[in-house]
Amino acid sequence: MDPYTPRITGTIASVRRHHRHPQDDIEDDIDGGHHVSREANSKSNRPGHNDSSFIAETSFVRAPLNSRVVSSTIPPKTSKGKGKQESLDHIPLEIQEALILEDLLFVLMGIECTYITHHPEYSPEEDDPLHGIRFVVLPSLDSSLRDLVERVLPLGMYYTAISAFIEHRSHLDCGMVNHALCAAIREMLRDYQTLLSQLEHAFNTSPSFSLQKLWFYVHPTVHTLSLIYQLILELATADDPGADESSSSSGGSEEDEEEAARNEALGLGGAKLKAVLSEINKADIVGGLPGSSGIPVKGGEVLTIIYERMQNMSGDPTAAAIYGKLLKMAGQPYVEMLRDWVASGRLRDPYEELLVKESKFIDRGILDMDYTDEYWEKLYTLRDGSISAGSSKRHQAGVPPPRSVGGRLPGGACIPPLLESWKHKILLAGKYLNVIRECGIEVKRDHNLSEDGLSMEDERFYKFIEDAYSHANRTLLQLLLKDQQLIPRLRSLKRYFFLSQSSFLTHLLDLASTELRKSSKSASVVKLQSLLDLALNTDVLGEDALFREDLNVTMADSGLYDFLLKVVTVSGVMKAEEGGAGEEPKKEKEEKKPMQAIDAMTFDYNVKFPLSLVISRKTILRYQLLFRFLLHLKHVEQALSSMWVEQKTAPWRCSMPTHPEFVGWRLRVCLLRARMLAFIQQILAFVTFEVLEPNWHRLEAKLERVTTVDQLLRDHVDFLDTCLKESMLTSSKLLKACSKLIVVCQTFAFYSSSFTKSANQAIAAADNPEADTSKTKRWDVLNKFETNFNHWFQVHLDCVQFYASSDNVSLLPLVVRLNSVKSA
Structure with missing residues (x-):
């Protein structure tokens, strides 16, 4: 008779209780007393883990909820490790099932046990924790149980990978969208952990609990965690597209062996080569070399990846529900930033996740002195570089290069597909309100724009954007047309520049005939300005005299036709039309000839912000x-x-x-x-x-x-x-x-x-x-x-x-x- 058989009292719980060895209880007592300290020591002693997550924060001021985050670090192996493994051949099937059930409950939380261990090729120092830990079961396990166990084992890999992802993406520099995504995934893991506690309770109390029942309860969770696992893999590999390729190609092929031999001959064998390549990859990411955008996956790119996965798997109801929930929760910070931008004109984007960016080099203090349109065109722009509706090309400098795989723009430059057709209205709505604020007018949030709980899949959100855009338009139009008298300004421009009041110009040409016959460099601009004022005061009266103090005389640097030909033609074409190299010296001689003041004289017109947006x-x-x-x-x-x-x-x-x-x-x-x-x-x-x-x-x-x-x-x-x-x-x-x-x-x-x-x-x-x-x-x-x-x-x-x-x-x-x- 098998020595284990008398110990069976009819329940798996009793089998588990009677089968434990005495030294296990002793070691468990030790483990229970020193578990926390060993885990802390293992984290603090791990190379490169000094600042790997907020768990290192003692005050938790920056991440108060971090104490609840499950760490993805590898727990120290229990005393029931590989060194104590024993064959299961001589153990009855019921005992094998009880022992493997106990191990499975630990493996489902990512902890290595006696009969289910890490994969032989697993290395904590070299393997990427974001890919999870693979587990294998002892070959001596009965084949009737092995099939069910191997179906459950991926849950351990999914759980460790997801936990590592949550810890990694909880850094401040990952942005609020990643933080919200981690919170949503953590909430889903809480349901998984609740299920594990219920399974453990059933294992300890129910006589009828079996491996088949365990599979019955967890098999829906396998699909759920696999969907999250595939998502985090895509998010992780988007940062470094070569990670999957390198891991998948390391299979010991002949090419790898030849390359290893060459590396050994060069003195870069094994770990040395990996260390060198790791430093090169880090330099690429930090320096932004070709092939790497240097921008982590955050903001709009995260939402785009989730949305594309949801669309690609729309035939799977579970996938649609999970990705839809993740998209809604991860998009909440993004939506809040957009709402603040379109409703008040304030851009609060500390991690550069939004589709709108602010150019810090634009000085707002020069608006009264320099009325260029640089403020309007360059202060706030779209991160993808598009400058007008219907323009798909990137015209602006500073737009990051697309990802080497997929061609997707990185980070905030990647605009979520749901917002692609709205991006110009979003940009303009905030810009309009910024103009109003720069004029010293307080921008009050419209009560009609106070919708809460909006998401990018909610029609009310786009109604909110449309209303905000219309509100900003109306306000700025009223400011320009009524308060700033735009139309009278344009009429004055038309009168002065289009010679509608030619009498004052004829008078000016008569008064300044002597000065205008001089060269453009010798003519006195101050004298011409005084003569212009005299002509305006004499010949321009009533409404025509509006804004005449803003009209100034200035001298152009080049002739009118030379300037226009440079604008409308390409250099070289004109030379060919004019006779090629034979006439080039003549042209240079003509360009050196001094220009008369009458040919260089023009008018300038002074306007202040915000009219400089129109009269730029x-x-x-x-x-x-x-x-x-x-x-x-x-x-x-x-x-x-x-x-x-x-x-x-x-x-x-x-x-x-x-x-x-x-x-x-x-x-x-x-x-x-x-x-x-x-x-x-x-x-x-x-x-x-x-x-x-x-x-x-x-x-x-x-x-x-x-x-x-x-x-x-x-x-x-x-x-x-x-x-x-x-x-x-x-x-x-x-x-x-x-x-x-x-x-x-x-x-x-x-x-x-x-x-x-x-x-x-x-x-x-x-x-x-x-x-x-x-x-x-x-x-x-x-x-x-x-x-x-x-x-x-x-x-x-x-x-x-x-x-x-x-x-x-x-x-x-x-x-x-x-x-x-x-x-x-």
Whole structure:
């Protein structure tokens, strides 16, 4: 008779009680007295564990709930370890079941026992605790029990991996989303631990408790913990995608053996090689080298991974329920940060988890002095780099590279799929409120925006975002349009820059004619500013005088057409069109030639925040380009008109029927001057009355019914871009032909005194035609002007006709106007 059989009293509990060896009780007493101290010593003595979790915190001030977190550290092996293992061959099946049930209850909590031990290849120093501890059962266990035991064993691996994940992701730098996820998983583990306590109670008290019943109770939990285990594996391997590859490829293949041999030859064998590679990997993560983003999985990336797993396993009700609960609980801090941002404009994101980021280098204190649009565009941006709705490309600097596996942006730059279509509204809602706060206006949270308990899968959350966006829009629009008088400001810009009040400009050009003939570097800006103030005070009255103190004279650094050609063309293309290397020295010589003040003079306009959001430096530059083009046309028109006045004097009006050659030359000069003046006036009238005025009226109509700040900004920029395009300032071919033609007219006007001098010489030599030495020269000069004007006029007309028939229909009226000049 087996010596164990008399000890069986009919219950598994009695078997467990009678089968324990005396030394086990002694050792258990020792273990019970020193368990806590041994566990603490094992943690404190483990290499690299000085700051591995909040358990090392003695005060628990930063993590008061950390005392409840189950540590994933490997418990010290009990005295019932491998050194005491005995064969189960001679033990009856009932006793084997009782012994293996007792061991299973320990293994389900990750503790190695007598008959179920760690896998032989397991190494606490080298294996990643986030992958869990694998357990194996003694081969001598009866085969009828082994099958059930091996089905239960994965629970031990899942539990140790999940516990290690909770401990690892409870660090402060892991972010609030990870903290919330760990809290949600910890709550699920609490149900698992409750189940284990119930199983232990049944094991100790129920005679009918068996391995089959244990499997019946735990098999739903196997699936649940496996789902959590797969999730934490994906989260863990996203930080280091090579972890799985390295662990899966370490199978002792021939390539591994050859590599090990080479490493041994280089003096990097075994643990040394692993240590070197570990240091390299750490350096990659810290330094952000290629192949590693250097950003841990946190914030939006965590939520994206959970959501994608939930979508991929939507056919599994258990998976959908578990991942849905984890997504809701992990997303609560994310949702709270979003709600605070869109409702008050305050960005509280200490761990950089949110889709919106703040650029700390933007100084808010310079808003009154520097009215650039840098504050609006760069202070708050999206972490994924997208700058406008419908734009999927990353345009901004500072956007982290995507993960090497999956192509997903890391950390907060990864926007959860549920929020992808809302990201621009989320960004703008907070930016609008920030503008209001910077103006000294207190932003009060709307009572309609006080929904609690929202999640990213709740329709009320997106209704909340929409309401917050609308509220911010309305508030900022009222501030810009009514309080800051935006529309009167734009009207003043239109009057001053588009020459709607041309009388003050004509007066200014007359007053500053001497100063404007100087070079741009020699002209006095202070004097020009005083003359501008005088012209404005004299000629601009009533409503037209609004904001005239904000208008200033400034000098541009480069010529208008050179600047525009650099913008609309690529370097090298223009050189090829102009003759290549043969004309390059000539071009450099022309660039070194000093520029006249009239060609460099432009207006600047001062605005303060928040109007600088609409009237920004970029929009002021567009106004300046249009103004300089109109000013150049106005200046050439004035010069040709002065030439006409000069040609009404005696040398041009005297009758000389006996000298038909001089009369013909004089007539051709007057005719060329009239054609040039007609051309300049037609261009000026087209740009003023058929481009600027109609587009301005359309802009005013849009401003009357604008509903969002974003639409307001877009309409204003579209108005200026349309004006630039229809004024022929955005096409390199049109710009080149038009600028050449205007320069020919300007140069011809500069020759007015030379023509008058030639006319006087011709009259003086009327009695002696042989004494007229300037006859050939004056005809050569006139022929050159006629040839150049006719050539560039035809080139310009052809270009206008081509673009009017293709992509710029607004040029059709100009075609009619130019044809009238041609036929004149």
